[in-house]
Amino acid sequence: MATTIISIETPSLGDRSYLVHDGEVAFVVDPQRDIDRVLDAAEKAGVRITHVFETHIHNDYVTGGYALAQQTGARYYVNAEDEVSFERTQIRDGQVVEVSPALRVRAMHTPGHTFTHLSYVLEGAEPAVFSGGSLLFGSTGRPDLLGEAHTHDLARHQYSSARRLAAELSEDTKVMPTHGFGSFCAATSAGGNTTASTIGQERLINPVLSQDQGDYVADTLAGLDDYPAYYVHMGPANAVGPSASDLSEPERADKDQLRRRLAAGEWLVDLRTRTAFAAGHVPGTFNFGLDGQFATYLGWLIPWGTPVTLLGESREQVAEAQRELTRIGIDRPAAAATGRPQEWTDAPLATLPSASFADLAQVRHHRLVTVLDVRRGSEWREAHIDGAVHIPIHDIVKRMDEVPEGEVWVHCASGYRASIAASLVAATGRRVVVVDDSFDRSARTAGLPIVTEATPASA
Template identity: 65%
Template sequence: MPDTAADQQHAAPLPGVTVRVIDTASLGDRSYLVHDGTVAFVVDPQRDIDRVLDLLETDGVRLTHVFETHIHNDYVTGGFALAAATGATYLVNADDQVSFDRTPIHDGDTIDIGGRMRVRAIHTPGHTFTHLSYALSHGDEPIAVFTGGSLLYGATGRPDLLGPEHTDALVRHQHASAHKLVDVLPDTTGVYPTHGFGSFCSATQSEATESTIGQEKRANPVLTQNEQDYVRDLLAGLGAWPAYYVHMAPANAAGPGAPDLCLPARADAAELRRRIEAGEWVVDLRTRTAFAAGHAPGTLNFGLDGSFTTYLGWLIEWGTPLTLLGETAADVTQAQRELVRIGIDRPAAHATGGPQDWTPDVAVSFPTATFADLEQVRHHRDVVVLDVRRAEEHHASRIHDAVNIPIHELVRRLAEVPPGEVWVHCAAGYRASIAASILDAAGRKLVAVDDQFENAAKAGLHLVGPDA
């Protein structure tokens, strides 16, 4: 069973039941397997359902129900496939428009599971109009609530993913839904959200890893602010969200099947060159340090050690054939697992090894540097400073005269990068490495700044902006 930093499972203590928390750190989401030692239910499973199946076998329990809190916008669900594989009942809001057979569930419905667990559906619109939360009781007292994209740790799900025409209504629904939960559930109720661990589905981010209704009442802005202040502050803080999100809800409404994680066909160096010349994406999965030191010309770097899925899914034109390059087959398999979660099901090809195996020509490279190096070089010659952070990050604090083209806009705005030697930076190096590979493939002379942005001021660079 996968057990990497991106795929961790752990148990959360609750009286009379076990909650298995299945983290998908790469997308900032959690799924939950809950059981009483005999029977189990799952909330919001990810696409790679083998993780759930392995946990069922490990714990020796039988899955009877699969619940969806909402039609997800940031990943392809595994709910339909998991229910098909196990014979479990698949519960989706009766008001959601889907094209598959499901068991419809309504606000207020209660489902008995195994005689000792009861799950009650609570309509909590805000992230979507049909969003449901699920309160779990063991005996007569609610002990947990699975809140999906509604009440998160110190935050709420963002209300703008269904389009600007719905945002105002949804953000006000989100405020009311959070208050509804705290009105009907005791303070001791454990809160188990799906989003909020780095997901762009969360309006803001929190470092918390567990919470209760009582803790959220004391600290969550949605519960400490009045509606007007909450709406104003939340909407002011919303930024861009990944472009691939537009493909997730349609895929989920269609009932996605189980993914195929077998390795795609192997490509040699000549085929890789043909694919690059045809405009396909050939993606090097190695770290940014390894890529900068040497890579096949025209390849792009999305390292598995960063937010690989989010940024590849955000930048690639949907449907572009994709070939994966990894040092080992395990790297390619890991990348496939990440990609199926957002609906990129079958890469066109793969290759393993290193640059010497991936190009019929000589490998190319580009230099890396720190912000201290940038401060020094600006004394000697003019260079272009390209900031690929999001617009709100750039506005808050930026290097004087830096050009801001957010990473998710760079491919279509390459012509806007000023002529000259480009020093590209982000907040910590990962996005800069992606941008550097795009610039390198376009033939630009560049230096990738692999450094923490907080070091820019320490290096003596002139920063401007309200947070400078």
């Protein structure tokens, strides 16, 4: 029987889940919490899910593995060494599971992303390895999510694990990672390769398979940057066997309720694009557009446990945001409202002026403004505007007092993060302009003074 592998992508988190079937039965690897997508894929393929495999206790999302196994009656495979509080089928290195005559799966212990990480090898005429957070496309999973005390050891384990996969698997083995498509669980960028790869291709391009261990560990550790604050909540949630997403519609909020929630310090999140938000929004609301990494940045910035009300153009937009949030453990919005911002408040709408880097260059010739760079530390070190204030977006809430008074021009690499940060800064009463422009393409050509690691800042 032919084997079919269906990728179920979650672009906003940079992850993939997999449904693998032989035309009759199927197994699933690393399902996200909204398991209806997996069930729909299985129904469309006309197959029955009998086995669910977890590569590791995830740090970047709430798993759907336990709920999927409960709903389908499938066996749920989790490393025997993982400390969990639910019933599962224990699995260890070298163990083979015969899902069907055509679907033979072998577990390989590949520590590095976590100590108990497993990869799963689909054996047969068309081999594949579901490598989770181990061997990624052109990269590996980051080794620092279990704390600084373990990072060096895990980096060395990651090197050995990748080498083991490359040594024991054939060149034509397809590499099917969970992370690495924009996920913060990747140690480094995958270099643009997000389509497909094999062990043979990774031997040619992946640094972990060409460097010696010392260089790999040093380069990996040097390249690590901050990761979302909500990650700390994911492991404990996954260790108790989380339920499936509750995607029922949230409570509808009228103007009075929205006003009360805003006055109480709750977060009212405007899901529209930054262009729409800039043109008019309810004062005090925050812009986390669904056209970017919405859940990642909202989960990173919000004080955990703060009630969230979603403001969207349509019920479909709110439903999409709600689905995104359940994946990171924000289970239920406090309320929601749809339509236009004029329908959400009786107060005059606020606007958020937008500009380009060329506009910024012109303004700096005529008056004093603060340039606030909200990119990550690695981006700042590579190049930044001389004289800019650097507060990475994930620190903006707790470091708001460091944002100077007066006129503030906020920028990131392209505009998405700048709009988030600008909405947060504007809510404090400061005068804010969001730079909705490409830093790499436009900042230098605009004539702005750029500082790089090789260029000293002006005195």
